[in-house]
Amino acid sequence: MKTGNQYRESLKKLHPIIYCNGRRIEDVVDDKMTKPHVNSAAMTYDLAFEPKYEDLMTATSSLTGKKINRFTHIPQSTGDLVKKVKMLRMISQHTGTCYQRCVGMDALNATFITTYEIDRDCHTNYHERFKEYYKYVQQNDLMIAGSMTDVKGDRSKKPSQQADPDLYVHIVDKRKDGIVVRGAKAHQTGMANSHEMLILPTTNLGPEDKDYAVACAIPVDAPGVIHIFGRQTNDQRRLDGDIDCGNSEFAIVGGETLTILNDVFVPWERVFMCNEYPYAQKYVETFASYHRQNYGGCKVGLADVIIGTAAAVADCNGVLNKSHIKDKLVEMTFLAETMHCCSLACSSEGFKTPAGSYYVNTLFANAAKLNCTRTMYEISRLAHDIAGGFIATLPYEADYKSKEVGPYIDKYLAANPKYSTEERIRMARLLENMTGGTALAESMHGAGSPQAMRIMIYRQANLEHKMDIAKKLAKIDKMEG
């Protein structure tokens, strides 16, 4: 297992092409725009060495028998699934933001299951090949970017129907030694500071789309790969100072790229699906369900921080004990714990797959994520209600630190004497950034839209059975008999 600093060192050895705001980022570890994202990912490494988190953060590899970071683990029990959720909540409490590494973990586990199923039916050899790759990931404690979402173009059309065939990643050449892929992946969380990416298909595919049925592993600095770093809310504050960032060490969201695959060569030992289009839909759903499980972990940890910040802001204002403030804190807690329960239940009710790994209860996983798409907005709303306008109109850090007006700000924004004005401002800035950025992030962090989840819930609602039990109680079954 790597420490956080070993992770940083390993990143420095890579040379991905990353553009950001009109320039190239040469060193993701030190560049101000990416450093906080590296810091949060590094927490997934460092916490694995803290004795009190050992049980949550580490596991014994089912492939090698060695102790590994849980982010590279294949779940061997429902207990493993539950620990994943608790681990995610715990890390979020340390970073206050996305630490990006779960996407790759879920992509790995979805590929583990899918390659097994393809091999079983098609007599291919992907699963063994993938297990070798998985061992390599475990042994090097790699951070993998799970690369699912294509850019998609016109969403009413299938990949092969798009005006430009490259709007979904596809195989453009098959060679003796490997394949060549082209396309682009959007919303690539953590990509800039990962070691490799694991490409997955992104949607249901038909026979005419078979070249879009591709899964493979690619180093982030492979020839032909270009990353464009996405702009975030209040991104430039980190160039000026630390107060206005709110959470200057770890940032607010995960850091996403648009990643271009410009005829990238992938050797066969890193190819895990090649044209087997009938497996694309379930592959996507397996990844998505593992990923939806996470939200009742990581987002609940963020909610914990938001609740704590809102409580601290109320304390700064001298109103923490007012009944209407307490009511709002209770409501936020209730909403957060409800999300958490859904993720715990989808884990404890998981089951063993034919491949031997454990998989979640998908109905509950979808319920977890669908709750999340509503709850994080409501929690933000309640936090704003507690905080008041203060968080929307605070002066700039530079003014606060200036001789000219700094003293006025210090005087006039003083409140509860338990807190200095700077402390009050810091809490408010944390709340401002977390609620603004986190709520917006909901639009992206979905592993599919709410509509996609609703469709899965419909399929799993078991309406026929429910209609039958209703008919029995209404004594219609006897009439028909």
Added chain:
Amino acid sequence: MKTGNQYRESLKKLHPIIYCNGRRIEDVVDDKMTKPHVNSAAMTYDLAFEPKYEDLMTATSSLTGKKINRFTHIPQSTGDLVKKVKMLRMISQHTGTCYQRCVGMDALNATFITTYEIDRDCHTNYHERFKEYYKYVQQNDLMIAGSMTDVKGDRSKKPSQQADPDLYVHIVDKRKDGIVVRGAKAHQTGMANSHEMLILPTTNLGPEDKDYAVACAIPVDAPGVIHIFGRQTNDQRRLDGDIDCGNSEFAIVGGETLTILNDVFVPWERVFMCNEYPYAQKYVETFASYHRQNYGGCKVGLADVIIGTAAAVADCNGVLNKSHIKDKLVEMTFLAETMHCCSLACSSEGFKTPAGSYYVNTLFANAAKLNCTRTMYEISRLAHDIAGGFIATLPYEADYKSKEVGPYIDKYLAANPKYSTEERIRMARLLENMTGGTALAESMHGAGSPQAMRIMIYRQANLEHKMDIAKKLAKIDKMEG
């Protein structure tokens, strides 16, 4: 273990005094007003003999090593807690209504924990005494009414401050052979068709209230006990026929009594708390938390029936495939499964008590129930939206069966030819009764008000810890250091 019919026979041997609508109910098994409630409780007996439900419905007694009905079981693991939730959902799918028996189960288990704690601190002997009683319950497979809620009078006052000292059940005499209690218990679910009642205190008590700190077991037909059966929504429909009842075999709600304890004598071997007032509050909360766990089980089963009925009504109307109908069925399913997840999580995250039994995660148990207080209304609303006005204005069963207008009703209320008009009416009547009665029942089935739950959630929200992690991220901890 008893079968349903053995349960019915055992009830016939008892002679409780029950008043209902100005007359006495002589035989709860056959009286039209109580028969459906007996039928639903009987399902908790009969299903224990169905092989496919054996794992959910039965357990091995930790006291005797014998196979027992789970309703008399002391949970020995989180697995037992999870099975309880799944059992409750499953039975609800069979009855479409409350089967009443969980209240006693929870009262028994709360008493098991509390007597252990009192003994440990006060060197009393309640726990052993109670274990004997518990064995008796298990051996005879008794249905116990959990008797917590007092009538309470002016809620802004403590028991000892009430104008009338009898508004909370209290000890009026201590004799050599036992105690004498007086008072009344409200909302006594299943009391009319139980064998015994287990009296618990109902609120936090101070030293001046010590005579109100009493727990004991009393047969439902003990001298001095009078039951007054509560009026239900549409109660009289069962006197006229079966269609308009919706669920004629099992009724819609649980059947509650106001039970008067008119100087009832209780021998010492059935007394499990006597003046130990400091334990009253936690006793109440233990019962309440066990009980709140249930709602994500039994109510989800009711929601399953409501969803199935709504789908069947939409099918009758020929619109089951419309996207807005599907959306509503998905939303209902999502809400129901969210409740279920909370109860599953409060179970799988349960823990062993000093007494040796397993107890739920109380924060999650409160979240389960608080969801339920909102969700069942929303599910009813969506069901009404799907069903339309049909369920509110249907003709009487007597008219439908009459020669004069029956044929008109048959002709004009015909819809999708898959269903006869009678079938359509039956589905609509089931939905009408379930959504009307179930929603109102929320007002009562709370094991405490939403406000009580919010207070418990506040106590468990761990705000200090959350404020600390927020301060750390805002770098306030370093400022103070």
Added chain:
Amino acid sequence: MKTGNQYRESLKKLHPIIYCNGRRIEDVVDDKMTKPHVNSAAMTYDLAFEPKYEDLMTATSSLTGKKINRFTHIPQSTGDLVKKVKMLRMISQHTGTCYQRCVGMDALNATFITTYEIDRDCHTNYHERFKEYYKYVQQNDLMIAGSMTDVKGDRSKKPSQQADPDLYVHIVDKRKDGIVVRGAKAHQTGMANSHEMLILPTTNLGPEDKDYAVACAIPVDAPGVIHIFGRQTNDQRRLDGDIDCGNSEFAIVGGETLTILNDVFVPWERVFMCNEYPYAQKYVETFASYHRQNYGGCKVGLADVIIGTAAAVADCNGVLNKSHIKDKLVEMTFLAETMHCCSLACSSEGFKTPAGSYYVNTLFANAAKLNCTRTMYEISRLAHDIAGGFIATLPYEADYKSKEVGPYIDKYLAANPKYSTEERIRMARLLENMTGGTALAESMHGAGSPQAMRIMIYRQANLEHKMDIAKKLAKIDKMEG
């Protein structure tokens, strides 16, 4: 104008055929099942003679210049539309239930507009004919049942496609002196105690459905008309006493019939549409929009009563001053006033039609009703939350009045000494019945389903314009220029 008693006398002169629970109702004024509905309708007559309500309850006829009851008025200004909404709220505060008469008022005004438009385009003479009929209604201060909703059969099919052609009311014969109609109308609010019914079409019609395009006026006791009185929640309580009814004088809902039209002859002077199918859709929408306007009036008045009852129940319990109770009363008030605002705005923003009458802003009318479909459930939920289980498990009136257990009930259900136990029970029974019955009534009182409203809102959302202003702000318009 008639007084309430003159209205009652006029009903006694009619002899409609009404079936209810297997028997005929001979006298709607005195029969226990219909008397409360007559009483509430009578309030629309009596309040017109109270000086303080004269401005709301009466108007000057635009047809005759005489003073008339507003329920027979053709709105001559937005002020008239606003007064209608305030009148409805005020009457609801007096009756606590539906007084049924607005349906006919809206049917009359929709017919006034539609006949004008048909005549204008088709050179028919319906409008003058209808004005004569309207004068007759005004002069005799008649109560008219607005008869729109057909029984509809399979909802995925048009009227002419149904297996049974009679599932929508249609013209079966055209004779020299009039037409003959057949079919049935469902959910006929107030029909049993109206003088006449005004038949309207119920849906969009094509050329193949032209015989379903029919509007006409029919006395409730015309040959061939049979009414079947619908069963209501807790309907039979009124047979036994008054306490358990909650609102014994006026009942809880409006009283609806399924009305059979068994080849009913209608003379030409009472026919207002005959085959003009292209006008059916707008006719329906005109009626529906007028009717949706009402909900932010009458339902708000019901909400006022529910809020007052909940407050009184809290006062009985001694907790009216607790902050969580106040919060819920505020929330209920907020929801109710929001509905009211929508209806006021749809009125004040109304406009003059070509026919000369004033018509509502239909977008706001739909918003009013759509709010109502959600709000009444939420208000009920909050009322139950305030009241607690008391309202779900109260003893029967007969037991309360009995010698055997009445004194126990009196003793044990006593609370705040400001209220006697009977008073406390009466408030609880009122709340139980209003929240149970009112919420269920939402399923019916829709003048169309929420989905129908959403479709109308979509049509009126003016998305093209909104997209244009967005493009302008994003400076896309300049790019395209």
Added chain:
Amino acid sequence: MKTGNQYRESLKKLHPIIYCNGRRIEDVVDDKMTKPHVNSAAMTYDLAFEPKYEDLMTATSSLTGKKINRFTHIPQSTGDLVKKVKMLRMISQHTGTCYQRCVGMDALNATFITTYEIDRDCHTNYHERFKEYYKYVQQNDLMIAGSMTDVKGDRSKKPSQQADPDLYVHIVDKRKDGIVVRGAKAHQTGMANSHEMLILPTTNLGPEDKDYAVACAIPVDAPGVIHIFGRQTNDQRRLDGDIDCGNSEFAIVGGETLTILNDVFVPWERVFMCNEYPYAQKYVETFASYHRQNYGGCKVGLADVIIGTAAAVADCNGVLNKSHIKDKLVEMTFLAETMHCCSLACSSEGFKTPAGSYYVNTLFANAAKLNCTRTMYEISRLAHDIAGGFIATLPYEADYKSKEVGPYIDKYLAANPKYSTEERIRMARLLENMTGGTALAESMHGAGSPQAMRIMIYRQANLEHKMDIAKKLAKIDKMEG
């Protein structure tokens, strides 16, 4: 009346001290940080000269009989109040953001009423003095910053109890020629580009707080006044380009300052309250109610833009016609129109004050704003749901315009061919900024917190009356009689 450019010129003549991000803003008209705010305020001037908006944008002065901009008008009828709401919605559709000028309008009208009442009771002469000032505002078409919110310190304490007496603006000296005030006002919308500020008290005051009872007008560049410009979401994007701003011309929020009053002298003719503490509470509420009226105008206009943008984004994605997209657009429209109805109703139900001006129905004004505090979050959530992750991870404008990666972005973010990639990005950026910034702005734009509104609603809920009507229906009044 001034045009937008005349307004800009008049600002250039003022020399306020404004700090922003560590430097002084010398010219608010041209400085990149303030220019968009000036542009939106300028729209309130320019639109007054557009013939089609003349009726909404202008009025006849009740003081001078001259044609004036409605922003300086004293409402003379409910029609004037309604026009205010419609004007606000219309301007928002042009700017897509706050144009700041309503705060001063409401402060002026609250002062008009309050000075009348003080004079009437205290025989002072504030009202005439204020009318002169009002004429001056009208004649010069001034933009006035309404200055209510003090910095408040510890909110559990009154002004005179604060550790620092300056935490509320107060009179520190009374001189022959005027008064001297000290303190600071927070969240001063539009202050940087206003001509003058109108100081109001901010809370209920007791006799010990009488020096805090002060109202007066002060030029923004009066000696002793220092403005500190608040930091906004994504504020620095406007330094780099226009695409990433979303709405580059008008910005996203209003532009707020923390304004320091450092012993500022105010001559008597500009003092409108001086120590009359009993009038402070109602003064605040009058301002707040006028201001809450606005939200169902201006915010609905913003909602219109958000709805249009969301629809355009869906169109870019090729999914505008999907039923789940339509459903969300309907829901957003419904929520927006509900807010609008509340503001229209609070206007049409307004009334004439003793001072002669018209004032809103305050219960409905509070309902309008309370809806807004919930609705804008829900509208944002639905917009994010429609848009998907695209809006959270878009590349920087600089990258889009670069030679190196611009072509990739152009290729891969192409979708529906009706739109260029740049158009798609522009719509997404508009949506990103409006939903992020607007939702956060809710925390500030409250004219008081939701809790403050709830308290006002409670006071106006008329519970006594509602309890009386409930008792009457439950026949309790007769029992007591």
